[in-house]
Amino acid sequence: MQNILLSFGFIIIIGIAFRRFRPGGFDADQLRLAINVTVLNIFLPALCVKTLYTSTIDIETFLVPATAWITTIASLLLSLGVYSLLEKRMRLQPSEKGVLVLAATFGNVTYLGLPVLTSLYGNEAAKYALFYDLLATTPILWLFGASLAARYGEGRDLSIRESVSAIVLLPPVWGIFAGMALNLLQAPLPAFIIKALDMLGSLVVPLMIFSIGIALSLPKVRHAYAIVPAVVIKLAVVPFISFVTAGLLGLSGNALASCLIEGAMPTMVLSLLIAARFKLDVSLSAFVIVITTILSFFSLPAAVYLAGYLVR
DSSP states (O other), X not given: OHHHHHHHHHHHHHHHHHHHHOGGGOOHHHXXXXXXXXXXXXXXXXXXXXXXXXXXXXXXXXXXXXXXXXXXXXXXXXXXXXXXXXXXXXXXXXXXXXXXXXXXXXXXXXXXXXXXXXXXXXXXXXXXXXXXXXXXXXXXXXXXXXXXXXXXXXXXXXXXXXXXXXXXXXHHHHHHHHHHHHHHTTOOOOHHHHHHHHHHHTTHHHHHHHHHHHHOOOOOOSOGGGHHHHHXXXXXXXXXXXXXXXXXXXXXXXXXXXXXXXXXOOBOTHHXXXXXXXXXXXXXXXXXXXHHHHHHHHHHHHHHHHHHHHOO
8 A cells, every 4th residue: 555655646746746847838737627628538438438348237336326425415414514613713704614615525536546446456446436436426516516616606506407417418427327338238349449448548547646746736825724624524534434334335345445445535636626616715625635635645544454454
């Protein structure tokens, strides 16, 4: 695990250096956007199709997303309750409260979770990250998280139609269902297609880790201390909820361990885009991402150790 995180850290540092020195004169934010768009529309859907086509589809296909749904909803309600109690004492603006609730709830379950799980448990474990994110975390983000962001930022309610459209139009979601359909139908795919999907999917991990490095910067924030509850919830409480929920639902082995580790992921990088889109405190959002990502290099090994100890 130490070597895995060190290799990730090295790639993240390269991304940070790229942002600082701008080789070739490229704007770091534009490059990050280009990488994210390409990964979202090409590489990640290819990985989804290939993973689901070659994986065993069983009860875990339903229980892992169910775990993520329960965990994410519980975390959202918990963080919303905590910051509703603390907002007056901390003198938080609505735009700050919205950021902190999202930061405490939504983890980097694909961008960091996918490479961690595949490094620990092999390519078969990729399906756990994809199920956890694309069949649960992402839908909740657009159905409830984006609506909360719009209310605290722009002061308006996001319609159900807007939220559902955002989910339905995500190419990786279509990739998951396409891969599952091909698997269940036992449809033969030419060897060159499988090889092409494998080659495209293999680019997801390094590009996502590099993108995290490009996205990280240390902003100036007015209420730095206000992130403490969000950090504790995200890195300590959420993995506990995820593990207990997965165990109660009957998951075991790598699936159970993966749910604990996914719950322990730092704040989702995409939350920065949500903050910008709905006029929340972008500086505070970036700050939480930086802090939780740095702390995760200490908390994730602990989560992996606990997963190995508890899941036997």
